Amino acid sequence: MSLSAKHLLGIRDLKRSDIELIFQTADQFKEVLQRPIKKVPTLRDTTIVNVFFENSTRTRISFELAEKRLGADVVNFSASGSSVSKGETLIDTVNNILSMKVDLVVMRHSATGAPHFLSKHINVPIVNAGDGINEHPTQALLDAFSIRERLGSVEGKKVAICGDIMHSRVALSNIYCLKKLGAEVTVAGPPTLIPKYIAEALGVNVTYDIREALNWCDVANILRIQLERQNMPLFSSLREYSLAYGVNRALLDSLQKEIVIMHPGPINRGVELSSDVADSGQSIILDQVENGVATRMAVLYLLARKEGAKE
Amino acid sequence: MKSILTDRQLAITIDRLSHQLIENHPQFENTVLIGLQPRGIYLSDRINNKLQTLLPGVKVPYGRLDITFYRDDYKSGKGLHTPNETDIDFSIDNKHVVLVDDVLYTGRTIRSAMDAMLDFGRPATVELLVLIDRRFSRELPIQPDYTGRTIDAIITEKVRVLWKERDGKDEVVLIA
Numbered sequence: 001m002s003l004s005a006k007h008l009l010g011i012r013d014l015k016r017s018d019i020e021l022i023f024q025t026a027d028q029f030k031e032v033l034q035r036p037i038k039k040v041p042t043l044r045d046t047t048i049v050n051v052f053f054e055n056s057t058r059t060r061i062s063f064e065l066a067e068k069r070l071g072a073d074v075v076n077f078s079a080s081g082s083s084v085s086k087g088e089t090l091i092d093t094v095n096n097i098l099s100m101k102v103d104l105v106v107m108r109h110s111a112t113g114a115p116h117f118l119s120k121h122i123n124v125p126i127v128n129a130g131d132g133i134n135e136h137p138t139q140a141l142l143d144a145f146s147i148r149e150r151l152g153s154v155e156g157k158k159v160a161i162c163g164d165i166m167h168s169r170v171a172l173s174n175i176y177c178l179k180k181l182g183a184e185v186t187v188a189g190p191p192t193l194i195p196k197y198i199a200e201a202l203g204v205n206v207t208y209d210i211r212e213a214l215n216w217c218d219v220a221n222i223l224r225i226q227l228e229r230q231n232m233p234l235f236s237s238l239r240e241y242s243l244a245y246g247v248n249r250a251l252l253d254s255l256q257k258e259i260v261i262m263h264p265g266p267i268n269r270g271v272e273l274s275s276d277v278a279d280s281g282q283s284i285i286l287d288q289v290e291n292g293v294a295t296r297m298a299v300l301y302l303l304a305r306k307e308g309a310k311e
Numbered sequence: 312m313k314s315i316l317t318d319r320q321l322a323i324t325i326d327r328l329s330h331q332l333i334e335n336h337p338q339f340e341n342t343v344l345i346g347l348q349p350r351g352i353y354l355s356d357r358i359n360n361k362l363q364t365l366l367p368g369v370k371v372p373y374g375r376l377d378i379t380f381y382r383d384d385y386k387s388g389k390g391l392h393t394p395n396e397t398d399i400d401f402s403i404d405n406k407h408v409v410l411v412d413d414v415l416y417t418g419r420t421i422r423s424a425m426d427a428m429l430d431f432g433r434p435a436t437v438e439l440l441v442l443i444d445r446r447f448s449r450e451l452p453i454q455p456d457y458t459g460r461t462i463d464a465i466i467t468e469k470v471r472v473l474w475k476e477r478d479g480k481d482e483v484v485l486i487a
Contacts, residue, residue: 001393021393028377028394037430040380070380305386 010135011176025298043072053079066296125303140173155182160213163223188213192234221262248274318481324459329361342407348377348395351412353474374399381423404432415441418453
């Protein structure tokens, strides 16, 4: 029983059995998180460094909590205020950190492929905490885990991923993960924010009509408009986006059924999602955050041993 | 393969162990039973059922504990263990805890179990009940309070406890 990959660089590299193993392990960590003492000593001899070259709140805190609740020693590194601003290369930065006897690296980087590049040069497991517009594997795992928790399983479910598909690493990882687990996926959003050949390339349905997507799905994963990744305007204004693609109470009430609402955070309240929907009983946004710690504990538990293990 | 306990002997042994527990904890007022995952729970299920018969009307608090995350061989290269379910829905604070496992060998599982258990509270006392005690094989100073059968097996031999629920028959065998 072990993951087939040494690193977690993306969901694309995982097998369905890997994902199921992570969920099975996360189930037990979720139980640990309900205990009076929410901590186990499994990784007490392991040092993990969180290398964040890009801003993050929940992902970094979630990883840090997961690491601490596994009993690991944790070192945090953020690019701002570090020697990176003096021109140090990625490999040099990470190798310097590893020389201090670190066993596992969790990395976020604004450049697509940065963890893949690093994995060819260093010998310890790497967990990708988001690379550019490529993948955010642990977010996809916790999303699928939350769907499984709410609806019993992912297999056969209809999931709509709505919003800025083009710039979203969450969208790509979610598509890989949900498809591997047997779900049907539709992406919905403005034509300018949906890659042209996504249907052929990834086997998803595409619609430019949010109402059609919501009417079809069991679960809607509403994504954030990533203005920071857009070099040129891809829609006229946030107000117009909100009117055409925002999910609000009136829109949900007009559907024939009750769907589950997800959002990877942080929410632009009033843009892609209205506050009353985000805070309603239909929303599992806070469950996603809670499940993030358990799924990340599972990933770390399954990977941390790879270093030095006779396999 | 040599039989250590037949199905009949196993039933008698479980009967005896249950009576011994009642001798020391007459009404189980402040005593709880905790079976160790994965294999100890077959024995603890049987003992729990027996106690229900022997003490009608008495509800014995019974939980199952998984020790995967407390093992000391995480990095030993022996293969990663899949965790099992932990289900303890009562407090063990100031309780007399009886830990139940099928085979006591090196003592490392029980060491992990005590670590895991302490994350649920601070028990008054802890006792250990095992079906098979492989004495002379201990790596840690841990001894059972209640023993089904004590055997002297050499290190290359393996004790296997078969349960009807899982293996189709009740028997304890020694595999050379």
